[in-house]
Amino acid sequence: MPRYKITIEYDGTNYAGWQQQKDAPSIQEELQQAAFKFLAEDVLITGAGRTDAGVHALGQVAHFDTAKTLDPFRICQAFNAHLRPQPISVLNAEIVSDDFHARFDAKKRFYVYKILNRRSRPALNINRAWWVHQPLDIERMQDAAQVLIGKHDFSTFRAAACQAKSPIKTLDEIRIERYGDLIFFYFSARSFLHHQVRNIVGTLKLVGEGVWTKQNVINALEAKDRKAGGPTAAAEGLYFEKIIY
Amino acid sequence: MPRYKITIEYDGTNYAGWQQQKDAPSIQEELQQAAFKFLAEDVLITGAGRTDAGVHALGQVAHFDTAKTLDPFRICQAFNAHLRPQPISVLNAEIVSDDFHARFDAKKRFYVYKILNRRSRPALNINRAWWVHQPLDIERMQDAAQVLIGKHDFSTFRAAACQAKSPIKTLDEIRIERYGDLIFFYFSARSFLHHQVRNIVGTLKLVGEGVWTKQNVINALEAKDRKAGGPTAAAEGLYFEKIIY
Numbered sequence: 057m058p059r060y061k062i063t064i065e066y067d068g069t070n071y072a073g074w075q076q077q078k079d080a081p082s083i084q085e086e087l088q089q090a091a092f093k094f095l096a097e098d099v100l101i102t103g104a105g106r107t108d109a110g111v112h113a114l115g116q117v118a119h120f121d122t123a124k125t126l127d128p129f130r131i132c133q134a135f136n137a138h139l140r141p142q143p144i145s146v147l148n149a150e151i152v153s154d155d156f157h158a159r160f161d162a163k164k165r166f167y168v169y170k171i172l173n174r175r176s177r178p179a180l181n182i183n184r185a186w187w188v189h190q191p192l193d194i195e196r197m198q199d200a201a202q203v204l205i206g207k208h209d210f211s212t213f214r215a216a217a218c219q220a221k222s223p224i225k226t227l228d229e230i231r232i233e234r235y236g237d238l239i240f241f242y243f244s245a246r247s248f249l250h251h252q253v254r255n256i257v258g259t260l261k262l263v264g265e266g267v268w269t270k271q272n273v274i275n276a277l278e279a280k281d282r283k284a285g286g287p288t289a290a291a292e293g294l295y296f297e298k299i300i301y
Numbered sequence: 302m303p304r305y306k307i308t309i310e311y312d313g314t315n316y317a318g319w320q321q322q323k324d325a326p327s328i329q330e331e332l333q334q335a336a337f338k339f340l341a342e343d344v345l346i347t348g349a350g351r352t353d354a355g356v357h358a359l360g361q362v363a364h365f366d367t368a369k370t371l372d373p374f375r376i377c378q379a380f381n382a383h384l385r386p387q388p389i390s391v392l393n394a395e396i397v398s399d400d401f402h403a404r405f406d407a408k409k410r411f412y413v414y415k416i417l418n419r420r421s422r423p424a425l426n427i428n429r430a431w432w433v434h435q436p437l438d439i440e441r442m443q444d445a446a447q448v449l450i451g452k453h454d455f456s457t458f459r460a461a462a463c464q465a466k467s468p469i470k471t472l473d474e475i476r477i478e479r480y481g482d483l484i485f486f487y488f489s490a491r492s493f494l495h496h497q498v499r500n501i502v503g504t505l506k507l508v509g510e511g512v513w514t515k516q517n518v519i520n521a522l523e524a525k526d527r528k529a530g531g532p533t534a535a536a537e538g539l540y541f542e543k544i545i546y
Contacts, residue, residue, distance in 0.1 A: 065421075065424040065425060066424050066425075067424055067425050067427070112425060114425070132420070132421065136421055136422050139422075140422065141427075143423075143424045143425065143427050144424055145421045145422050145423060145424035146421060147419070147421045148421075174392070175377070176310075176377065176381055176390045176391060176392045176393075177381050177384075177385065177390050178390060179310040179311050179312055179388045179389055179390035180310060180311075180312050180357060180359070180388065180429075182312070182386075182388050184425075
């Protein structure tokens with residue numbers, strides 16, 4: 057019974073998130089329905105991470121088992137034929153060992169968060185970036201972000217619904233770049249708490265606006281209390297970029 | 302009676318194009334309707350160029366006259382308040398001299414054309430790029446593109462419906478860059494023929510695939526006949542980037 061690993065891009069705008077749920081469309085369910093159409097069997101597709109409603113992916117990874125042995129390239133093509141015209145595309149498929157696990161074997165996860173930073177509302181970036189009209193100072197944000205790099209108790213940046221056993225995580229990188237009126241925040245870590253990226257971006261935005269200082273971020277982190285952190289940045293700016301195994 | 306110059310970004314996917322027309326939504330009409338809501342007068346909004354159905358703009362420019370004198374920043378805000386939630390955004394507004402003309406005064410126009418070049422169908426780039434699944438060789442395309450730089454009779458790359466008096470145009474630049482699985486073609490010229498960019502991209506794609514050589518492009522140009530050129534690239538890959546006056 058071969059196990060397949062697939063890499064998936066999607067526009068999360070019109071989905072309730074990755075995770076299958078009652079009465080709402082999900083990426084996981086769309087993939088499982090597509091798989092049923094060409095495999096004629098029910099499969100469980102397990103993702104590397106559960107993206108929230110409105111969150112996108114450039115390279116989500118998932119695995120599944122099937123009784124059929126198919127050429128990986130044909131798997132990819134079959135998924136895409138049946139996913140059409142939905143904004144979900146399988147970029148790659150490969151056969152992996154029986155014990156490969158998309159979630160538990162992930163060594164490093166990468167996210168990108170996009171802010172559209174200009175006075176005028178978005179047009180081409182509707183649902184693709186968080187619109188912040190106050191000018192943001194990248195250098196201030198980059199400097200304050202250093203406070204959060206490394207191993208910390210991230211309770212301040214953790215959603216109430218987070219199911220992780222511990223709030224202690226090691227954040228490897230926050231890199232901030234401006235491209236015209238877009239600001240990209242690049243994050244990497246072995247794993248993240250629920251809403252950790254969005255809560256950090258919401259906090260750094262306060263610094264970028266000049267409302268908060270680096271010391272406020274230090275205080276917020278040390279408080280270990282969600283109420284001490286900044287607001288949660290909008291879902292539409294978040295992209296699950298890639299996973300290294 | 303002040304004249305205003307506005308700069309506009311839009312997602313052209315669900316519009317019949319820039320130009321106002323019966324029974325179909327257009328960018329021009331949406332802007333004119335928004336203007337009527339805050340100016341309480343009918344205005345004619347004249348664009349620098351007429352984009353086709355499905356074509357986008359990062360910085361289209363237009364002008365209009367109104368009996369009212371309003372602060373340009375408030376004009377911008379008022380447009381955007383009334384355009385919401387449509388994917389049209391006024392990025393800038395300024396008062397210009399009475400004889401400024403968005404179309405006739407343009408010194409240089411810039412377009413970007415985006416190809417998504419990969420095996421898998423688009424997800425995040427649905428309606429935002431032309432999907433070409435055969436691998437394209439950028440160096441071959443860049444080399445062949447040199448044939449088209451400069452002053453030529455571009456009849457081979459001109460739509461039948463083109464209203465320009467002459468097929469002779471001077472193309473200043475074609476620059477081709479790859480960013481991951483996207484290929485961007487940057488074009489600049491004082492003015493373009495109808496479909497000129499899309500017909501050139503459709504022709505360069507044949508070169509990138511290895512179907513055509515540079516000599517085929519030379520022959521096509523010299524034929525001065527639309528039938529000698531490559532296919533018209535899809536509208537959804539084209540972006541009207543900016544205009545210099």
